[in-house]
Amino acid sequence: xxxxxxxxxxxxxxxxxxxxxxxxxxxxxxxxxxxxxxxxxxxxxxxxxxxxxxxxxxxxxxxxxxxxxxxxxxxxxxxxxxxxxxxxxxxxxxxxxxxxxxxxxxxxxxxxxxxxxxxxxxxxxxxxxxxxxxxxxxxxxxxxxxxxxxxxxxxxxxxxxxxxxxxxxxxxxxxxxxxxxxxxxxxxxxxxxxxxxxxxxxxxxx
Amino acid sequence: xxxxxxxxxxxxxxxxxxxxxxxxxxxxxxxxxxxxxxxxxxxxxxxxxxxxxxxxxxxxxxxxxxxxxxxxxxxxxxxxxxxxxxxxxxxxxxxxxxxxxxxxxxxxxxxxxxxxxxxxxxxxxxxxxxxxxxxxxxxxxxxxxxxxxxxxxxxxxxxxxxxxxxxxxxxxxxxxxxxxxxxxxxxxxxxxxxxxxxxxxxxxxxxxxxxxxxxxxxxxxxxxxxxxxxxxxxxxxxxxxxxxxxxxxxxxxxxxxxxxxxxxxxxxxxxxxxxxxxxxxxxxxxxxxxxxxxxxxxx
Ligand code: SF4
Ligand code: SF4
Numbered sequence: 001x002x003x004x005x006x007x008x009x010x011x012x013x014x015x016x017x018x019x020x021x022x023x024x025x026x027x028x029x030x031x032x033x034x035x036x037x038x039x040x041x042x043x044x045x046x047x048x049x050x051x052x053x054x055x056x057x058x059x060x061x062x063x064x065x066x067x068x069x070x071x072x073x074x075x076x077x078x079x080x081x082x083x084x085x086x087x088x089x090x091x092x093x094x095x096x097x098x099x100x101x102x103x104x105x106x107x108x109x110x111x112x113x114x115x116x117x118x119x120x121x122x123x124x125x126x127x128x129x130x131x132x133x134x135x136x137x138x139x140x141x142x143x144x145x146x147x148x149x150x151x152x153x154x155x156x157x158x159x160x161x162x163x164x165x166x167x168x169x170x171x172x173x174x175x176x177x178x179x180x181x182x183x184x185x186x187x188x189x190x191x192x193x194x195x196x197x198x199x200x201x202x203x204x205x206x
Numbered sequence: 207x208x209x210x211x212x213x214x215x216x217x218x219x220x221x222x223x224x225x226x227x228x229x230x231x232x233x234x235x236x237x238x239x240x241x242x243x244x245x246x247x248x249x250x251x252x253x254x255x256x257x258x259x260x261x262x263x264x265x266x267x268x269x270x271x272x273x274x275x276x277x278x279x280x281x282x283x284x285x286x287x288x289x290x291x292x293x294x295x296x297x298x299x300x301x302x303x304x305x306x307x308x309x310x311x312x313x314x315x316x317x318x319x320x321x322x323x324x325x326x327x328x329x330x331x332x333x334x335x336x337x338x339x340x341x342x343x344x345x346x347x348x349x350x351x352x353x354x355x356x357x358x359x360x361x362x363x364x365x366x367x368x369x370x371x372x373x374x375x376x377x378x379x380x381x382x383x384x385x386x387x388x389x390x391x392x393x394x395x396x397x398x399x400x401x402x403x404x405x406x407x408x409x410x411x412x413x414x415x416x417x418x419x420x421x422x423x424x425x426x427x428x429x430x431x432x433x434x435x436x437x438x439x440x441x442x443x444x445x446x447x448x449x450x451x452x453x454x455x456x457x458x459x460x461x462x463x464x465x466x467x468x469x470x471x472x473x474x475x476x477x478x479x480x481x482x483x484x485x486x487x488x489x490x491x492x493x494x495x496x497x498x499x500x501x502x503x504x505x
Contacts, residue, residue: 025259025263025264044406044407044409044423045409045412045416045419045420045423048416048419076412076416076419078256078367078407078409078410078411078412078420079256079257079367079368079410079411080367080371080407080410081367081368081371081372082367082371082407084371084372085371085372085380094372098259098260099259099264101259101260102259102260102261102262102263102264105260105261106263115414115415115416116257116260116411116412116415116416117260118415119257119260119411119414119415120257120258120259120260120261121260121261123255123257123258123260123261123411124254124257124258124260124261124262125261127251127252127254127258127270131249131251131252132218132221132251132252133218133252133255180218180221180224182249182250182251183249184249184322187321187322187323188251188270188273188322190321190322191269191270191273191318191319191321191322191324192266192269192270192318193321194269194317194318194320194321195265195266195268195269195314195315195318196263196265196266198265198314198317198318199263199264199265199266199314202265202314
């Protein structure tokens, strides 16, 4: 168990709703859910959600901490915003799903190797490094996330598409040595580090 | 007519040699004809896209978007920000609105921005290019430069998610927005009224991490375009364009389908209708050639 998780368990005891309200993005909205079920049918990857957003909100109130934070359901969110525009109580469901996923990731309770968790991490690292996302380095990092041999296999499987994109000038092989970046990279690094520091302090994760 | 000026936020995917480079090419032709001047925000950074939350959390994500708004506010005063990419637009507009609503978040944001020598008063409106076309330019002015109407082209207008929800275009419904079909008509082509997957999600960033599940979405989107009788799909979204075009060959391999449905941007339709060449419209950037559109361009 991560230290952060041990601390959280000690601090909130059995009050998972309070933990979500204080530490998860837009978590204070959860209590507004009236369990109407509209959001449950809204997710494009619906069958892949073991627990629908509606059910997740119910589980939070029932204190099912491990089941919620260890679930891979939130990681199935495609950010389609169907739920947000339909919810009669105007819950920012998308953001709560993102917030729960982020919190589970920070506490290291999210499923290990969950593919969306992995790409989310790679994407953010890629963006913070230079201020802009380098699609080639990002794709390569993704292919190789499961190790070198699997990486070669993944890259080979997508080779036709990669070559097509290169030919169409939509993937630049030169990005591997340089590519697009911001000028004020040091400023961006300091700024992002500061933002994380402030947020961690506010959420009790520092 | 005096040029309308905007602080322009291109976004990562539209850069040279990136997946939506052809969007930028065609947009430049379109804005030129419509007297829109785009002033690139100096040293802009990535918006975090839809997937930034996993590692980025809330405040770091708001802060990276606030950085672009702060630079625009300082360097291009009085100009609305415009982006061609729905993800960039959504992230920036959400940031603007959340910071306007919560002064404590704005204070925290400014504490972080200070590290990069910036400060935000949060006065800049973040807008999407289609909004600018509809609200600032207007339908008549959009039609005026048409010299090569796209006669006989049957097009499925695929709006997708993020241009449409949660903000969308004022006055449009979330379930059946009409503006893209109207744009198709404006350039002289025929929108497929029976296209059923207009606002279906393409899987977004999960096309990478959950390919099987996302490709099921993409399959529906393409199949329905064929069923509606369309020659091609048009979209305002970079990620939709990439996902729906790129993965057709994968789907064919796995499921024995014979998909070969071109997927273009509305800006490409406009640049051709406004008299631009196939190269002006970035049609050389298609993985699946938009033959019928190229033919009109060559006339
Ligand atoms: S739509 Fe809103 S109120 Fe209804 S179950 Fe979902 S979150 Fe709760
Ligand atoms: S935004 Fe996420 S939670 Fe909401 S409907 Fe779409 S996939 Fe489901």
